Amino acid sequence: xxxxxxxxxxxxxxxVGIAMSLLLSSCGTxxxxxxxxxxxxxxxxxxxxWHEITTKQLNAQEALATDAAAKDRAAMVQWQDxxxxxxxxxxxxxxxxxxxxxxxxxxxxxxxxxDETNSVSNNSLRNMVVPLTTWVTSPTxxxxxxxxxxxxxxxxxxxxxxxxxxxxxLNGEKQSIDQTALLSPDRSTIYVLxxxxxxLCFEKNKSAITKxxxxxxxxxx
Amino acid sequence: MSEIxxxxxxxxxxxGSRERDSDRKVRVxxxxxxRTKFTSLFLITFLVLIWxxxxxxxxxxxxxxxxxxxxTRWWLVALLLVEAVRQIHFALxxxxxxxxxxxLRYFEFIDRQVHRLSDWTRYRLSRVIKALLFVxxxxxxxxxxxxxxxVRALFYAPKALWSALPMLGQLLFAVVFIVIQFVAMxxxxxxxxxxxxxxxxxxxxxxxxxxxxxxxNRIRENLLFLERPEEIEKHxxxxxxxxxxxxxxxxxxxxxxxxxxxxxxxxxxxxxxGAFNAMFFGVGVMxxxxxxxKLRKLALRYGGVxxxxxxxxxxxxxxxxxxxxxxRFNAKSQSAIFxxxxxxxxxxxxxxxxxxxxxxxxxxxxxGRGGGGGGMGTLQSLLTELSGLKKPRGFFNxxxxxxxxxxxxxxxKYRILVVMATNMPEALDEALLRPGRIDRMYRVGYPSKAGxxxxxxxxxxxxxxxxxxxxxxxxxxxxxxATGATIKDTINEALITAIRNGRTSITWPDVIKxxxxxxxxxxxxxxxxxxxxxxxxxHEACHAVMAHRVRQHMAIDLAxxxxxxxxxxxxxxxxxxxxxxxxxxxxxxxxxxxxxxxAGERLFxxxxxxxxxxxxxxxxxxxxxxxxxxxxxxSTISSHATARRFETGSPGGGKGGKSKGDTQxxxxxxxxxxxxxxxxxxIVKAEEILKKNRNEVLALAHALEIHKTLSGxxxxxxxxxxxxxxxxxxxxxxxxxxxxxxxxHKAAVSAHFEHRTPDVEIPHI
Numbered sequence: 010x011x012x013x014x015x016x017x018x019x020x021x022x023x024x025v026g027i028a029m030s031l032l033l034s035s036c037g038t039x040x041x042x043x044x045x046x047x048x049x050x051x052x053x054x055x056x057x058x059w060h061e062i063t064t065k066q067l068n069a070q071e072a073l074a075t076d077a078a079a080k081d082r083a084a085m086v087q088w089q090d091x092x093x094x095x096x097x098x099x100x101x102x103x104x105x106x107x108x109x110x111x112x113x114x115x116x117x118x119x120x121x122x123x124d125e126t127n128s129v130s131n132n133s134l135r136n137m138v139v140p141l142t143t144w145v146t147s148p149t150x151x152x153x154x155x156x157x158x159x160x161x162x163x164x165x166x167x168x169x170x171x172x173x174x175x176x177x178x179l180n181g182e183k184q185s186i187d188q189t190a191l192l193s194p195d196r197s198t199i200y201v202l203x204x205x206x207x208x209l210c211f212e213k214n215k216s217a218i219t220k221x222x223x224x225x226x227x228x229x230x
Numbered sequence: 231m232s233e234i235x236x237x238x239x240x241x242x243x244x245x246g247s248r249e250r251d252s253d254r255k256v257r258v259x260x261x262x263x264x265r266t267k268f269t270s271l272f273l274i275t276f277l278v279l280i281w282x283x284x285x286x287x288x289x290x291x292x293x294x295x296x297x298x299x300x301x302t303r304w305w306l307v308a309l310l311l312v313e314a315v316r317q318i319h320f321a322l323x324x325x326x327x328x329x330x331x332x333x334l335r336y337f338e339f340i341d342r343q344v345h346r347l348s349d350w351t352r353y354r355l356s357r358v359i360k361a362l363l364f365v366x367x368x369x370x371x372x373x374x375x376x377x378x379x380x381v382r383a384l385f386y387a388p389k390a391l392w393s394a395l396p397m398l399g400q401l402l403f404a405v406v407f408i409v410i411q412f413v414a415m416x417x418x419x420x421x422x423x424x425x426x427x428x429x430x431x432x433x434x435x436x437x438x439x440x441x442x443x444x445x446x447n448r449i450r451e452n453l454l455f456l457e458r459p460e461e462i463e464k465h466x467x468x469x470x471x472x473x474x475x476x477x478x479x480x481x482x483x484x485x486x487x488x489x490x491x492x493x494x495x496x497x498x499x500x501x502x503x504g505a506f507n508a509m510f511f512g513v514g515v516m517x518x519x520x521x522x523x524k525l526r527k528l529a530l531r532y533g534g535v536x537x538x539x540x541x542x543x544x545x546x547x548x549x550x551x552x553x554x555x556x557x558r559f560n561a562k563s564q565s566a567i568f569x570x571x572x573x574x575x576x577x578x579x580x581x582x583x584x585x586x587x588x589x590x591x592x593x594x595x596x597x598g599r600g601g602g603g604g605g606m607g608t609l610q611s612l613l614t615e616l617s618g619l620k621k622p623r624g625f626f627n628x629x630x631x632x633x634x635x636x637x638x639x640x641x642x643k644y645r646i647l648v649v650m651a652t653n654m655p656e657a658l659d660e661a662l663l664r665p666g667r668i669d670r671m672y673r674v675g676y677p678s679k680a681g682x683x684x685x686x687x688x689x690x691x692x693x694x695x696x697x698x699x700x701x702x703x704x705x706x707x708x709x710x711x712a713t714g715a716t717i718k719d720t721i722n723e724a725l726i727t728a729i730r731n732g733r734t735s736i737t738w739p740d741v742i743k744x745x746x747x748x749x750x751x752x753x754x755x756x757x758x759x760x761x762x763x764x765x766x767x768x769h770e771a772c773h774a775v776m777a778h779r780v781r782q783h784m785a786i787d788l789a790x791x792x793x794x795x796x797x798x799x800x801x802x803x804x805x806x807x808x809x810x811x812x813x814x815x816x817x818x819x820x821x822x823x824x825x826x827x828x829a830g831e832r833l834f835x836x837x838x839x840x841x842x843x844x845x846x847x848x849x850x851x852x853x854x855x856x857x858x859x860x861x862x863x864x865s866t867i868s869s870h871a872t873a874r875r876f877e878t879g880s881p882g883g884g885k886g887g888k889s890k891g892d893t894q895x896x897x898x899x900x901x902x903x904x905x906x907x908x909x910x911x912x913i914v915k916a917e918e919i920l921k922k923n924r925n926e927v928l929a930l931a932h933a934l935e936i937h938k939t940l941s942g943x944x945x946x947x948x949x950x951x952x953x954x955x956x957x958x959x960x961x962x963x964x965x966x967x968x969x970x971x972x973x974x975h976k977a978a979v980s981a982h983f984e985h986r987t988p989d990v991e992i993p994h995i
Binding site: 038039045052224 | 288290291294297298
């Protein structure tokens, strides 16, 4: 028995439709970039229009350091990556505390030295970039003007630590940092995500910066 | 009522035969499943890949995962597109007859182009492509699973697989491991028994087979068709696929096959008789299947292949009587006729011998010979492989082509020449011998005289000898049933005889001696007491003289009174030429030769006769019965065989009618009476002939007593008074000697009656 030709005709657009829709959607691109360090299960997302300062560039920049302690630390780095909206910003700017006018997101996974492992605490995690805890507990005349907007515990599947959002003024330039520093359960590795720029720029890109900080996910090994 | 009856007819009319593919104007409509299965498969695969992507990165959104997957697995989209195009193509072909017709024509063109490549090339190509596709698919899948580049994943996979195998998997592997052992065992068992030879592996050529030219010519023809199949295929014929060589042992069937292997430019596969015998059920079947897989492969690769089954009877049959198959009678040795004192089987012609043998053994066909050979389905699978369904083969051909909506191609023409050899054709299965499996059956009989000469020359060339051409010719003549094997054996025996006598070169007497040794077996070196020796000599002389006088269709080969294992003496005959019809006069002369012993013993021993004539009488009676009852050589016409079958009774009654004395009653006498009467007439005739040849009989008996064994030539020389090869027959025509012989005979007769030694010495020439 032959089937009605109508059925044949009807089935054509279904097949064609599926194929075409897939074809069309494949022309688009993703909304975000998903840099990841899968070995340690570290993920975060940055908007598509952000420009990457690659791991290689960062490593090269760090290798220029003459300080022995810095060199040792660099050797312990497992992964680092940076993104920024401004293409003029370079790896050197990433490692510099000088205020920048475009947001820079910098992620770093680093193994700890044994003595660090023994001494690491949430406070020391907060002191990752600037000695924030010291500023709070024992301020001196040299203590710069600072402001903590937010400070909360962050518990991820593969790590725990603190996320601190603060601003400080250095050399007359006020900049803000959204800092997430996490420690692996065996206290051997720290995962750091820094997003920073001048306070003005920070306010302007607040939603994007918050989104990036919130996307930071550590699944662990 | 009528409506109900009408209905089936209507139904039948309505749904007649299924429409043929070639009659359809449009494509057959696909079912919904066929229409959507690939789309579904691709979509599901796609979703799985998206899911894998998302599982890989916890912060990835579905949209981004979709886009990522689309970007990285674009080929899946391409496949989907191809599927869409295919579906459109199908839909068009289902709706538009013109489009369908065009496509069919176009595809025919493509098919023709593809067929420009030889079958073998296409086979190899398809194998390579299949292998590459498989590896590629595997690599892609593994790449996706292990998040590696496909090629690297291929190398990581086994290791990763093993370490990732959960408990259940490892248990499963254990099960598989056990199965593998069986597979390996069966694989191992199914090896062997099959040898493949490639051209030039074997050096034997047709020119090495002697005396079988008629069969060789046929085989050559078969090989020619195998090498150049287009010769017959372009005229609409096909290459004959099977040859059966049957005939007596030692006639060169295997040698012929060997020469085929040497002669052909195609591979030659030799199958051992025991190749299909297996310990386990099903191994035989597996072997047949793997054999034919190999054959098909070789046939594709080399354009043809010859497969030879030696001793094909080992394949067995399924127990039914093979009708029409050639019959064989080889029960001589057990017959009373052949085992009697006079070895009657030897002086009768071959055909008379086989008739006698047939009468002695109820021929029951080959019934009940069931099983045998490989058994357990081996024969059946062989039959199927030889001419089973011409089914499309191969995964791609059957599955992939069907998937693409194309009909599977018929298999290419596998040109396989099957050659079987057997000396028991009746043991072969009937179905094996039908045309299509075995197209040609050739009897490899005893070699022709020319062939025998050639064979003798061939084997003599290997040794040192002093035989002349004429002697070799004579040798070939007096050994009508010699085969390559027996000739080789005879020459070797002659060489042994020569060496035993301290020579290294074979002479004529060595060959004759060897021949006699081979035909008669070693004499027992029994010295008869004189009167018995004389009686045996007279007995044999009567046969020989009668044969010499009345029988023209047979020549005496030798006469002997040396006691063998199962005879006292004998007269052996051979046909001087090949003859295929037999006549009444010839059978009568056969009977006369048989009866000569009885007539002669009575004549020369004053009415006495020995029991040694029993075999002679048996053969005489059998032939007389057949002449009277079956061959229309008696006074009635009807066949006793038929009469017996229909139980109508013979004219005058089968078992003793009443003789009335009138002509009518005489004619309708009982069969037994008629036979007896015929034999009575013939024995009188035999007696008359012997009376006329009294001197010749006694002369020959004398020569036999002196020489023990005489060749046919010498027998003739003594009877005719000429010079033979070792006996000079001329003195036997001298009256003085004849008188002496007569005196000796008389003395021997009286000694016979008185059981003492004759008082007259045997006369010496």
